[in-house]
Amino acid sequence: MTKPPVVRISRLLSALLLAFGLSACASLSSAPTAPSHASEPAADATPEPDGDEIPADKLPNQPLTSELLMRFLVGDIALQRNQPQLAAQTWHDLVLKTNDPRVARRATEVAIGSGQLAIARDDAQRWIDAVPDSIAARQVMLSLLIRANRLDEAKPHMQALLAAQPQEIAPFFLQMHMLWDKNTDREAALRLTEELTTPYPQLAEARFARAVALANVGRLDDSLKELDEANRLKPDWEPAILYRAQLMGKSSTPQARIDYLQSAERRVPKSMALRSVLAREYVEASQFAAALKVYDQMLVLQPNNLEALMGSGLVALQMRDLDTAEQRLSRATELAPQQTGNLRYYLGQIAEERYRFPEARDWYQGVDGEFKPAADKRLVRVLARLGDTDGALALLKTLPAETDEARVANLQLTASVWREARQYRKGYDVLGEGLKRYPGNADLIYDRSLFADLLGDYAESEAELRRYLALEPDSVMGQNALGYTLANRSTLADTARLAESEKLLNAAIVKEPDNPTILDSLGWLRFRQGKPAEARALLEKAYAKMPDPEIGTHLGEVLWQLGDKRAAQKLFDAARLLDPQSEILREAVQRLGAQ
Incomplete structure (x- = not known):
């Protein structure tokens, strides 16, 4: 159902929502022997409306005979022995024998707690018959009728409640939609809403209630008309503005x-x-x-x-x-x-991206709920990066592996652990075994290309990337990886390979124009093409978006060639501070003769 944003809950609506939860609140194992109030809220809930004590003149002159006392005991013992159906029937029989509203109230509680809702409705009606002015009895009956989708029978009870609490009329109409759920008969809810709000044509909240009910049966034009009327009565009224924006989402x-x-x-x-x-x-x-x-x-x-x-x-x-x-x-x-709790996952990502791996570990370990599986996967990599190979592999064994997709993801994680441990052959072999089980899996092929590169087999690395792109021709990741590989392994004389690199990287940057890794690849391509000024502009843009050690190393090398060795050295130092083990940095520094 289309529901507007929730605002502060009115006392009447709160009491009705509490009544909805009686089955969860009524204890079947430790119910008191004396009748208790059917709508008694929890300590921190909105208090029940005052003035619902049962007047003495409403109590029958009923002596407590030994037979009645025995039936009371049977009802409570049945509760204590977890026999809810017997307890509900016993208390129902007591209502019939005594016509006592206190007994009816208790019987209603017991029937709701035991799930005997038909009996509960009968008991609640006898409670109302005995004490027509009881707000609590009306609240419980109303909740039972709504739960049973008997909205046409709910009207007199709701009218009585509104008449007894006129100060609650406006806030109740504003939040009336909260009484309905996905099983509610929408047309019946609309009929009830229209009948209840008809006496209040000048009340903006009544118009709002109609707007929600109309929207829930698909009458959006009529709903918007009611919102217009609500705004006429209350100009710039926030609930109507917000709900109109919500309805606009449909059209x-x-x-x-x-x-x-x-x-x-x-x-x-x-x-x-x-x-x-x-x-x-x-x-x-x-x-x-x-x-x-x-x-x-x-x-x-x-x-x-x-x-x-x-x-x-x-x-x-x-x-x-x-x-x-x-x-x-x-x-x-x-x-x-x-x-x-979920925010810890994102904070872990930030710390990880900034190479603050102990901090990332702490954030990921604190994630719970729906993000925990994703956090655990990232935690595997972080533990491996911290040198805790055994811890990473142990955690990996606890990850779900019930589907082929999950098993492939775990193979990739296992390979990444060996990569961080610089045991590249083990990682390569893990992926190779995975491809025997899942031949043609694009993700495993892509990862194996990276390990082939780490092992110095550049021909296989390139071949695997081409194989990957044959399976995933529109992959930005694949286009960027092969484009960078071709640029990095080419000289100015390799015009065909550099042209192919440019074609791939241009296709990638069109799809993700602000992706710093693609900007880095394009910058490096320009450098390999002998265009250091263009390279510098692209790499500076990439580094501003993501001050990654590899991007910083590329930018440093370009600046070194342009003669700005001091700025280049600062970049090398910053990269070393973030990732002391960076192989790209170590190779560049040695080749250039930098520090």
């Missing part, structure tokens, strides 16, 4: 929603909710700079706004602004450690 372009929200935000400049939705729309439209600007504005007003910290951090990460991403995401985890 408009992302830019149309952005334009609408921008206009609304100018009229309601202090609305954090509007800014939050606008920022998310920018993200959906891949307008990341605009999204980050909105999040920044939110943080100026509320520096500890969790959504803005998380949203801006993830957007900054997408934009490769690692400083901002790290600062915002770290702050979010500090403010709400229990709600931000």
Whole structure:
């Protein structure tokens, strides 16, 4: 169902939602012997409306005979012995014998707790018959009717509740949609909503309730008309603005929603909710700079706004602004450690990319929930990079391997462990065994090409990359890898190979124009073509986006040739600081005679 954003829950709605959960709250093993209130909330829940004590004149003059006492005991003993059906039936019989509203209330609790909802409805009705003014009884009955999808029978109970609590009418209509779930009869929900809201034509919240109900049966034009009326009654009313933007998602372009929200935000400049939705729309439209600007504005007003910290951090990460991403995401985890477990995964990525492997290990080890499998995979590589080969292999054995895809991924991880341990032959052999089991697997072929290169078999490395691209001709990763390989293994005289390299890299950069690894490859190609000035511009752009040791080494070599040896040495030093074991750096420094 189409549901608008949730705002603060009204007391009436809270009580109804609590009543929905009675089956989970009513204990079958330790129920008290005295009747207790059927809608008694948890200690931290919204308190039940006052004034629901059963008046003395509503209590029957019923003596407590030995027979009744025995039946009470049977009902409670059945609960204690985990015989819920017997307990519900026994308490139901007691209602029939006593007509006591206290017994009816207790019987309703027991029937709900045991899942006997038909009996619960009968008991709740007898509770209402005995005490028509009982708010709690109406709340429980209403929840039972909604759960049973008997909405046509719910009207009198809802009317009674609204009449008893007129201060709750507006907030209840604003959030009425929260009572329905995916199994609710949408047409019945619309009928009930229209009947309940008819007496309140000048109430914006009533119009809003109709708009939601109409949208849920696909009548979007009528829904928008109700929202127009709500905005006439309450100009620039935030809930109506936000819900209209949500409905626009079904029939408009992302830019149309952005334009609408921008206009609304100018009229309601202090609305954090509007800014939050606008920022998310920018993200959906891949307008990341605009999204980050909105999040920044939110943080100026509320520096500890969790959504803005998380949203801006993830957007900054997408934009490769690692400083901002790290600062915002770290702050979010500090403010709400229990709600931000997934952010540790991204913080681990940032630390890993900056070659802070002990820190990356700590972040990945702290990930739980849905991101834990992905974090564990990255943790394998980090442990290997830290020299803990045994730990990496031990963790790898715990990873799921129930599908061919998972088993191939684990083979790739195993090879990466041996790569970090500089046991290239072992990694190559792991991939070779994998290709025997999964012949023609493109991922294994690609990885084996890298190991062939590490082993000095450049002809096989190139052949495997060509084999990979034959299987995945549109792969940016493959185009970049073969393009770089051809450039790196060619001289100015190898015009055909350099031309092929340029063709591959141009195809890749068109698809991902801001990818720093492709920019690096293009820069290196220009250098090999004898165009150091063009190479410098491309490599500086790549290094600004990703200050990786390999990119820094390439840029340093270009600057060295251009005569700026001091700047080149600074880049070599920075690369060595990040990755002291970099083979590309070591080879370049030795060849150039640098330090």
